[in-house]
Amino acid sequence: MHFTYFIVFLYNVLRTLKVYIFSVFILTKSFHLVILTSEMKDIFEYTDFRAYLKDYYLYKKETSSYFSFRYFSKKAGFGSPSVLKFIIDGQRNLSQDGIDKFIEALGLTQKRGAFFRTLVNFNQAKAEKAKNRYFSELIRLTPGERFRHVEKNQYEFYSKWYYSAIRELVTIDYFNESPAWIAGQLHPSISLREAKKAVAMLLKLGFIKRSKSGKLIQADPIITTGNEVASLSIRNFHRQMIGLAAESLNSVSRERREISGLTLGISEKSFKEIKERIAAFEDELLDMISKDMEKTEHVYQLNFQFYPLNSHGAKVQ
DNA sequence: CTCTGCGTTGGTAGCAAGAG
DNA sequence: CTCTTGCTACCAACGCAGAG
Structure with missing residues (x-):
């Protein structure tokens, strides 16, 4: 008598266990699905660290209730509550120390950390030479053909x-x-x-x-x-x-080229108009070439250079 | 060389909006 | 109401370049 009860009991236990295991299986599967659908892009896909940080912020905001600019700042070890916001908005740059703190707080591992560092340096570099160097490094740091x-x-x-x-x-x-x-x-x-x-x-x-x-x-x-x-x-x-x-x-002999230049004192209005007219002239030339049915005999380069000689002109927005 | 101004970086205080 | 959050105005320290 007791034995049969035990068997029934065992059977029930096993059955619930099975149901339990099955439901856990279902749960993990759907949970996994949820994770997958809101997964953010890998950092290697980015060429702009601010865009990456923005996506990171949005992703965190969506997936965890406690995440905020303040939380991130604290985690990264900043005193200022809204560093992340300033950086995302491009109002501030990240210093070398800041990069280290960010890598830590973002939880980036070795390769991704190195990529992030180079990406920040690439985006923030002003000198062309440095920019090129960092860009080559970015390509080198990107695994496979993912770039x-x-x-x-x-x-x-x-x-x-x-x-x-x-x-x-x-x-x-x-x-x-x-x-x-x-x-x-x-x-x-x-x-x-x-x-x-x-x-x-x-x-x-x-x-x-x-x-x-x-x-x-x-x-x-x-x-x-x-x-x-x-x-x-x-x-x-x-x-x-x-x-x-x-x-x-x-x-190149003078007959085979055309190089000329003008130095002009101009208003802001004329500046804009000249830019527009150069663009229009380029379009006109492209149109002309596309209608020219004669065969190609030469390959020429046509440059337009129109730039300020006064420092004020270089700064005006 | 020093002085000065300026840009950059990191930080504080505090306000408005919204949730609870 | 309080607390949190996003956001901004403002301040201080620092380094650097240019003027004198």
Whole structure:
């Protein structure tokens, strides 16, 4: 009698246990799902540490009731209650000590910590040279191919002046993809190695592709604008092109180039109008070229440089 | 060289809004 | 009402560059 009761008891225990285990399983599974859906992006996906911090703040705010600017400040060891806010808003920069405190408070491990440090330095660096150095470091610190392809490609493309020149060269109908021909066409000329690497790189980055007949033709990869990486890349590019313009004063005869300049005393209103008219002129030229049915014979670079010679002009918003 | 002004960084006090 | 939170105005210390 007692034995049968015991069996029934055992059975019931096991049954509830099973139900319990099953429900725990369900619970953990759905819990896991909840975690997954509100998971934030990995820090490696960011090129702006302020954007990362903003997302971090929003994420924390959503997932924990106790999180606040004050809480974070205290955790990171700041006396000031709203450091995080100031930094997210871009009103303040992070010092080297501050970076350490943030890494600690954000709970970033070795690699992510190093990435965060470099990212902050990259965003906060003023000198172009330092910015470039930090950017290369960022790419190095990013595991695998996780770094945003588009931005990396963009940076690569603008890193050498002859990449865009070669991209235009392929439109010449007697274009020959041998490195020797390409190197010989460019002025100033580049090495065979550079030419070879450039074609491989342009193909890899998607700026040129092979047509059905196997000829190289232009292609349009996605290019983002407006972010810091883009503007850094483009500044590097402009710097090189302005350098080439200076060189061309010596190396190209006057009949084959057009270099002129004006020094103007202007109002703010005229300044804006001149900028607009330069942009309009560029559009006009692009339009003209696209309608020109003649074959491509040359690749030229046209720069516009319009910049202040007085310090006030450089500062006005 | 010193002095001065300025920008940066870190901090304090306190206000308004909202929850409880 | 109190307490928390977000936010801002303001202050102090420090380093640095430029003027004299």
